[in-house]
Amino acid sequence: MRTSLGLHILGATLAGRVLADDAPPSTDNPAGVVYQAILPKEPFFAGAAIEGNVKGSIMAVAEDDGNGVMFSIMFENLPAEGGPFTYHIHTDRVVDNNCTVTKTHLDPYNAGVAVPCDPSNPQSCEVGDLAGKHGKVGSDPYMMNYTDLYASTNESSMSFFGNRSFVLHYANSTRITCANFELKMMEMPGNCNSTKTPAPMHR
Ligand SMILES: *[C@@H]1O[C@H](CO)[C@@H](O)[C@H](O)[C@H]1NC(C)=O
Ligand SMILES: *[C@@H]1O[C@H](CO)[C@@H](O)[C@H](O)[C@H]1NC(C)=O
Numbered sequence: 001m002r003t004s005l006g007l008h009i010l011g012a013t014l015a016g017r018v019l020a021d022d023a024p025p026s027t028d029n030p031a032g033v034v035y036q037a038i039l040p041k042e043p044f045f046a047g048a049a050i051e052g053n054v055k056g057s058i059m060a061v062a063e064d065d066g067n068g069v070m071f072s073i074m075f076e077n078l079p080a081e082g083g084p085f086t087y088h089i090h091t092d093r094v095v096d097n098n099c100t101v102t103k104t105h106l107d108p109y110n111a112g113v114a115v116p117c118d119p120s121n122p123q124s125c126e127v128g129d130l131a132g133k134h135g136k137v138g139s140d141p142y143m144m145n146y147t148d149l150y151a152s153t154n155e156s157s158m159s160f161f162g163n164r165s166f167v168l169h170y171a172n173s174t175r176i177t178c179a180n181f182e183l184k185m186m187e188m189p190g191n192c193n194s195t196k197t198p199a200p201m202h203r
């Protein structure tokens with residue numbers, strides 16, 4: 001406790017920033033609400049040494065008990081050079097396939113990037129630093145499923161990402177490609193027949 005507080009104050013003094021708080025566990029995530037972000041046909045980075053673009057998507061759905069969000073990550077056709085690749089939830093949406101306009105990582109509790117994410121202490125990481133918390137992209141294809149306990153699909157949470165985007169980067173942080181999360185389907189609990197109904201448009 002003391003040590004951590006001391007470090008925070010020291011860090012804040014050095015960086016001249018607001019105090020970082022640990023991200024709270026994400027609870028109250030609505031059951032069955034699915035968000036998906038699918039990479040476009042063309043890369044953002046014109047110098048990407050690949051045919052077409054990286055193929056891939058991130059799918060996210062709340063755990064049944066509402067605690068945490070399950071992510072399904074899939075990337076393939078990655079550049080042969082420049083990895084391992086990282087990816088993060090960024091605050092703003094992609095417009096016209098421009099990954100620069102997505103701004104910075106989703107970081108509602110001001111973890112910052114000065115101290116790299118320690119995956120054994122994920123609540124101290126930026127909420128949007130998925131690769132930091134769950135691993136970099138070091139294979140092609142790359143498929144990974146995990147539960148993130150801090151990101152949220154509840155719109156009233158500071159860690160809500162359903163209206164945001166993700167960006168895939170080279171190891172040197174150059175942005176290769178990016179995609180917006182879109183609301184996919186609402187699964188109606190207890191109604192096994194029509195579990196999938198088109199979700200209302202979401203802004
Ligand atoms: C979102 O979280 C709030 C506050 O915890 C809760 O009242 C609300 O029911 C949640 N929304 C959904 C759709 O679960
Ligand atoms: C980052 O790495 C990629 C792949 O090696 C390279 O094409 C790109 O120019 C690098 N970006 C910078 C800013 O050096």
Ligand SMILES: *[C@@H]1O[C@H](CO)[C@@H](O)[C@H](O)[C@H]1NC(C)=O
Pocket residue numbers: 098099100101
């Ligand atoms: C992408 O957006 C940035 C920031 O608004 C802008 O400076 C840049 O020119 C845009 N790039 C392209 C290729 O349109």
Ligand SMILES: *[C@@H]1O[C@H](CO)[C@@H](O)[C@H](O)[C@H]1NC(C)=O
Pocket residue numbers: 072143144145
């Ligand atoms: C990840 O979960 C999805 C379902 O959400 C499943 O289709 C896929 O096979 C899983 N992948 C891995 C690598 O476990």
Ligand SMILES: *[C@@H]1O[C@H](CO)[C@@H](O)[C@H](O)[C@H]1NC(C)=O
Pocket residue numbers: 091092093155156157160163164203
């Ligand atoms: C996403 O939604 C949150 C509230 O749930 C809001 O504060 C934020 O501005 C929205 N971001 C974008 C890019 O729409």
Ligand SMILES: *[C@@H]1O[C@H](CO)[C@@H](O)[C@H](O)[C@H]1NC(C)=O
Pocket residue numbers: 191192193194
């Ligand atoms: C499921 O579908 C069957 C046949 O289409 C229908 O008879 C039944 O009422 C449906 N059940 C529910 C819970 O919608």
Ligand SMILES: [Cu+2]
Pocket residue numbers: 087088089090105167168169
């Ligand atoms: Cu990023």
